[in-house]
Amino acid sequence: MYKKIGLAIAFSPRIEALIAEAKRLVLLFDAELLLIHIGVKTPELEGKLNEILNNQGLDQSHVTVFWKQGKPVKMLLQTCRDESVDLLVLGALKKEGLLTYYLGSVARKIIRKAPCSVLTLIRPKIEGEGFSKVVINGTQLEVTPKVIELGLDFCKIAGVQQVHILNEIKLYGLQMATAGEGSEEEVANTRRKLVQDEIEYVQQILNGLDKGNLRINIKVTAGKWSIELAKYCEVIQADLLIMGDNKDYSFIDRIFPHELENILENLPTNFLYIK
């Protein structure tokens, strides 16, 4: 699935944990690892990196390190494009302040503009155990069938046990208020139908897919899907959220936040953005 995995490194305190997580992915996907650092290459940093790679038992002949200089986001994305990276892994902080929200942090820009899928890890661990509880966004979007398919492929390879696919009823309050003009039975039927329609939508996508040994749970909510996804991830303590979108984002989407922006504003868990 992913043959070239890129990892953005910044020599922060979490660098070793991020490399350890990337190594696990490289082994799972039988992929090549590319480490990308945007900044000046110094013997000191090089020594530090080699030490971490040795600690992690990474065979340096299978790891390529890129030292680039320039604007971080631009150079990182350029390297991903030049090297045909399939999956870019990066670390991110859980919550952003108001100022960085409007100015845009590095992680957000990368997620929006990357030419490949992006895995953002908010709690990388050296002794990590991989992903066990995964939530996939099943809301009705053009990309959803693709997101579910690739999300399940990822889960199968990563040895995930439980997958939750979350779909939401659009404008539930307004629809039910309008349906409230019917009898009690009609209202109950409408309510049932709204839920059933959303389950069927996901079920139809799942019907044509190989699910392996995955345990899949379809869950229907109401409200803004980004908020519901984040809430659900927190409630079940999911360790990965998978979603995708095919919209071009502009500054206006941040003044009037778009769904993706809601998620990025306060990442509930690790986040795989499928492109």
Add this chain to the structure above:
Amino acid sequence: MESLAHKEVINLLLQLASMLILARVFAEIAQKFKQPAVVGELLAGIILGPTILGTVNPDFFEYLFQSNPSANIALDGIVQMAVILLLFIAGLEVELHLVWSQGKSAINISLLGLIVPFILGFVFPYFFASFFGFADGERLLFSLFMGTAMSITALPVVVRILMDMNLFKTKMGMVIVASAMVNDIIGWLIFSVILSFMGKSGSLSLINTIGITLLFTVFMLTLGKGLINRVLPWINKNLAWPGGLLSLSMAFCFLAAAFTEWLGIHSIFGAFLLGVALGDSSHLSERAKEIIHQFINNIFAPLFFVSIGLKINFFTNFDFWLVLAVLVISFVGKIVGSGFGALRSGYPKKEALAVGFGMNARGAMEIILGLIALENGLIDEKLFVALVIMAIITSMSSGPLMKWSLKSNKFT
């Protein structure tokens, strides 16, 4: 504090009971014929008012609605509150994130669906003012009012039609809903400017009014929304549910309404914008929205719609040619405007026409708008009757016309 006398209390309660009972009966009948409840409620008012009851049994009508001025003032207060609450839920229905996710087509359809009927509604009354019942005052203001009154689509009516036709979740359904939402916001922005020039609060200059209106809108949609996003989680967590949320949201609705009234733009605008800001908050659950809708839609909305019929004699104020002119302008403006917007957004002809028919439904908003204009002496009773009939006919015809235009077109 003065209070109502024994007799007046009985009178007020009888008024409320008769209005609610008849509204319910006719709303049920309307729904049996697949028509929006608002059509039945308006009819109930016409029957209970001077048009039918006042003609058939004038003594009983007078006893019920004209014998106690104090009871009537109390009833008027309740109806005023109903209008504010109706605007509050109209705002609650607007979901900005849905509008953005529909992107350019929603903007195209809503703007063209607003501009074309607005221009037609402006031009004809401006040049044929006496035909449209313009008495005295500002002709420009009168024409601006007519333009706006032709432009606002009734979102709840459209949602019901789309749900009945199983089109709500389709691309076309979502784009119609989003367009109607944009339409609402812009329509009310224009109207609030017009309102500040009508009657009581005309002390501000045009620039000041537009400035204050825009400033208040921007404030509510940014800082106001931010504030709501901070307060709501606390309310949900620490106060009774849904009691705390219900009473406080009503309280803030009235506060916002009082604030805009104080600013010199009408109270309903504050209620509407608070609704928009509150409805857009992710912390207002869909269940809470449903509850707020239910109790306003089923108690306050019927009282308001019935009260319309109580105020005016629809028979003596019926002017066939005026009704026809208003109908033609409203149909042509909306269908051509929205339809053309949909066509520009890449919809095939039949679907574009269906979008135009869908957007053509008008309802509560035109009636509220007309009533305020009537109370401020900007329009006469004949034009008001024509506007109410226009709202009824566009609401009734929207669904069947959509079905007709999509007949040979299958949707999935």
